[in-house]
Amino acid sequence: MxxxxxxxxxxxxxxxxxxxxLENLDGKVVVVTGATRGVGLGIARYLAGRGARLVVxxxxxxxxxxxxxxxxxxxxxYVARTADAGDRDANFALVAxxxxxxxxxxxxxxxxxxxNPPVPVEELTEAxxxxxxxxxxxxxxxLMQAAFPVMRDQGRGRVVTFGSNAALNGVPTYAAYSAAxxxxxxxxxxxxxxxxxHGITVNSICPVSVRHHTPGLDDPxxxxxxxxxxxxxxxxxxxxxxxxxxxxxxxxxxxxSAYVTGQTLMADGGRIMLR
Amino acid sequence: xxxxxRVVAPGASSFGTALRDALAEVDAPGCVVYxxxxxxxxxxxxxxALTPDEWDRRAERVLRDALAAxxxxxxxxxxxGGRIVLVAPTAGIPGAPELVPFVTAVEGARAMAKxxxxxxxxxxxxxxxxxxxxxxxxPSAAGATxxxxxxxxxxxxxxxxxxxxxxxxxxxxxxxxxxxLVVDGGSVMAP
Amino acid sequence: xxxxxxxxxxxxxxxGGAGVGRGIALACGAAGAHxxxxxxxxxxxxxxxxxxxxxxxxxxxxxxxxxxxxxxxTVAHAVARTGALHAVVHNATSNQSSVPHRLEDVSGELxxxxxxxxxxxxYHCAVAALAAxxxxxxxxLVMTSxxxxxxxxxxxLYATMKGALRGFAKSxxxxxxxxxxxxxxxxxxxxxxxxxxxxxxxxxxxxxxxRRVPLGRVGDPEIDVGRGVALLVxxxAAFVTGQTLGIDGGHxxxx
Numbered sequence: 001m002x003x004x005x006x007x008x009x010x011x012x013x014x015x016x017x018x019x020x021x022l023e024n025l026d027g028k029v030v031v032v033t034g035a036t037r038g039v040g041l042g043i044a045r046y047l048a049g050r051g052a053r054l055v056v057x058x059x060x061x062x063x064x065x066x067x068x069x070x071x072x073x074x075x076x077x078y079v080a081r082t083a084d085a086g087d088r089d090a091n092f093a094l095v096a097x098x099x100x101x102x103x104x105x106x107x108x109x110x111x112x113x114x115x116n117p118p119v120p121v122e123e124l125t126e127a128x129x130x131x132x133x134x135x136x137x138x139x140x141x142x143l144m145q146a147a148f149p150v151m152r153d154q155g156r157g158r159v160v161t162f163g164s165n166a167a168l169n170g171v172p173t174y175a176a177y178s179a180a181x182x183x184x185x186x187x188x189x190x191x192x193x194x195x196x197x198h199g200i201t202v203n204s205i206c207p208v209s210v211r212h213h214t215p216g217l218d219d220p221x222x223x224x225x226x227x228x229x230x231x232x233x234x235x236x237x238x239x240x241x242x243x244x245x246x247x248x249x250x251x252x253x254x255x256x257s258a259y260v261t262g263q264t265l266m267a268d269g270g271r272i273m274l275r
Numbered sequence: 276x277x278x279x280x281r282v283v284a285p286g287a288s289s290f291g292t293a294l295r296d297a298l299a300e301v302d303a304p305g306c307v308v309y310x311x312x313x314x315x316x317x318x319x320x321x322x323x324a325l326t327p328d329e330w331d332r333r334a335e336r337v338l339r340d341a342l343a344a345x346x347x348x349x350x351x352x353x354x355x356g357g358r359i360v361l362v363a364p365t366a367g368i369p370g371a372p373e374l375v376p377f378v379t380a381v382e383g384a385r386a387m388a389k390x391x392x393x394x395x396x397x398x399x400x401x402x403x404x405x406x407x408x409x410x411x412x413x414p415s416a417a418g419a420t421x422x423x424x425x426x427x428x429x430x431x432x433x434x435x436x437x438x439x440x441x442x443x444x445x446x447x448x449x450x451x452x453x454x455x456l457v458v459d460g461g462s463v464m465a466p
Numbered sequence: 467x468x469x470x471x472x473x474x475x476x477x478x479x480x481x482g483g484a485g486v487g488r489g490i491a492l493a494c495g496a497a498g499a500h501x502x503x504x505x506x507x508x509x510x511x512x513x514x515x516x517x518x519x520x521x522x523x524x525x526x527x528x529x530x531x532x533x534x535x536x537x538x539x540t541v542a543h544a545v546a547r548t549g550a551l552h553a554v555v556h557n558a559t560s561n562q563s564s565v566p567h568r569l570e571d572v573s574g575e576l577x578x579x580x581x582x583x584x585x586x587x588x589y590h591c592a593v594a595a596l597a598a599x600x601x602x603x604x605x606x607l608v609m610t611s612x613x614x615x616x617x618x619x620x621x622x623l624y625a626t627m628k629g630a631l632r633g634f635a636k637s638x639x640x641x642x643x644x645x646x647x648x649x650x651x652x653x654x655x656x657x658x659x660x661x662x663x664x665x666x667x668x669x670x671x672x673x674x675x676x677r678r679v680p681l682g683r684v685g686d687p688e689i690d691v692g693r694g695v696a697l698l699v700x701x702x703a704a705f706v707t708g709q710t711l712g713i714d715g716g717h718x719x720x721x
Contacts, residue, residue: 022438189464196427234396234452244450256438259431262464270453273389273616323593349570370636379634386629389617
């Protein structure tokens with residue numbers, strides 16, 4: 001099968017194209033939800049450093065103000081908006097802001113999520129299930145829907161969604177959260193199959209970087225215990241947000257990943273070797 | 276001055292040569308790419324029609340070559356660490372009729388690569404796999420995976436396969452090892 | 467009394483003299499199959515005796531799976547003895563399987579030991595049995611392990627072989643489907659002689675392992691693994707092919 005024989009929309013066909021240049025993110029317009037903490041913050045910083053133009057969101061205005069100050073210092077081009085993860089109108093407004101400010105949207109990173117208290121399956125309430133489904137499943141879908149018309153019309157787009165190692169493993173007391181994460185991976189594959197014809201790729205990432213939300217690590221003993229927890233995995237440490245997690249997201253947002261779709265990428269130090 | 280990625284491709288395959296060319300500009304010391312498979316190994320035909328010698332050439336030899344390549348890479352990269360990428364066909368995940376010995380070897384090589392990732396991670400050597408359509412790797416075997424869904428976005432070009440390899444050899448990707456990246460335009464979407 | 471009915475079926479089990487292979491042989495015998503216990507050593511004879519004592523039917527065939535002729539002779543024995551062959555369970559692995567090693571130090575000899583039993587053995591079983599399995603609409607079963615799917619930090623060659631066998635089985639399942647022959651893979655967690663040795667040396671290991679198994683224990687080769695395999699080699703599983711089934715108490719769910 002001649003690799004040149006397929007649909008050419010949105011892809012540079014010149015085989016002399018520089019392979020390194022394919023990863024260029026300079027000027028790419030990317031929406032990042034939940035951008036003021038943890039993984040989202042690491043992604044926002046990384047993308048800003050690579051010259052991307054950002055629309056960043058979070059629930060709280062304070063966090064956004066701090067992020068804005070940082071992005072100003074870097075001279076990054078960005079728009080900051082408050083948004084609840086599962087709010088349909090808010091997600092659509094983020095994409096509208098991208099189009100208004102920057103003229104388009106190239107990628108969306110559906111990172112925003114709410115945390116869930118651990119609950120054994122036999123005690124799950126409707127509310128326990130609603131929280132992660134409303135915030136992260138629906139939130140992911142709303143963000144994708146908002147970006148779709150723009151991406152379809154330009155024949156190119158990138159969607160990055162978030163799965164979870166806990167969901168892949170089946171960790172006790174995480175049923176509601178895990179169900180939402182696996183739902184997201186299913187939506188990812190479905191959307192990938194539907195939107196491929198428009199040059200839109202849809203992929204999931206399963207990141208492991210937990211230091212930022214693990215309390216009590218000032219205590220040297222607690223820190224030592226924390227670090228020991230990673231000693232048995234292939235890369236024997238916790239993931240670092242900007243160095244380990246964000247670059248994988250960067251790859252998925254770039255032209256280099258034009259033929260990667262419907263996939264789940266692991267950024268977990270090799271804890272789970274999927275497939 | 277660039278240190279190009281070292282591409283090891285047995286059987287003088289045209290894919291290996293093309294990949295080497297595509298990667299020539301990339302500066303990546305301490306990186307080895309091993310292409311698993313060649314036309315001989317991926318000869319299509321029923322298992323029960325093989326001679327024992329053919330089984331050995333298509334299964335045994337391919338696996339032993341992969342082992343030798345990994346060991347060579349380990350020897351080369353050991354003191355300072357580095358990055359190894361195995362390139363193999365996606366056909367190993369769904370299986371492929373009339374390619375039994377080759378797929379046996381490919382899936383063995385993938386498990387070997389994951390084991391290498393586990394054993395060599397602490398030494399700073401990452402081992403990852405990029406899976407590509409069989410027809411890109413071995414054009415003569417294209418028919419064997421005709422049962423797969425057509426790719427959602429289109430068949431990948433060599434440049435994009437090379438870009439995926441680069442993604443794994445890029446020193447910024449410290450935290451990724453034992454991973455498998457499918458670059459096939461969205462045909463195989465394993466859960 | 468087994469719920470699965472294998473009466474009238476002939477099941478061949480390689481590595482049937484001990485451990486999981488023995489458990490499979492006993493379970494299939496209890497379910498009514500004629501079991502051909504194929505083993506290199508005469509411990510297979512004891513397994514035959516046990517099946518017969520329990521009023522089942524079985525016979526022993528000395529079999530070295532690394533030797534194509536030996537496997538062919540074992541298949542021929544099965545067909546001559548019972549008139550048919552319905553299932554081949556290729557369970558044999560190298561007796562070096564659980565010896566920890568480093569990938570960078572693997573010798574040609576260690577490689578050959580693993581590969582000749584696991585891979586060439588599977589190939590020999592397949593080609594020897596195909597004709598008979600086509601007639602009976604039968605099945606070939608091979609064994610894998612989590613190591614085959616996620617690699618192993620201590621047993622890289624074992625992982626290689628177990629991963630390879632999955633690729634073997636999936637491809638063969640597609641190739642033999644038009645012949646009406648199914649091919650599947652089982653990933654067991656049960657006591658084997660190697661595991662029993664390991665536990666004898668480090669009793670705490672058993673408890674550590676059991677704690678990581680959702681069902682809280684390591685499996686019994688006959689009751690847990692054997693019965694699951696009996697289902698897979700029965701007519702009830704005729705629509706199942708190319709699959710990997712974990713019979714491991716939920717130890718590994720990432721298939």
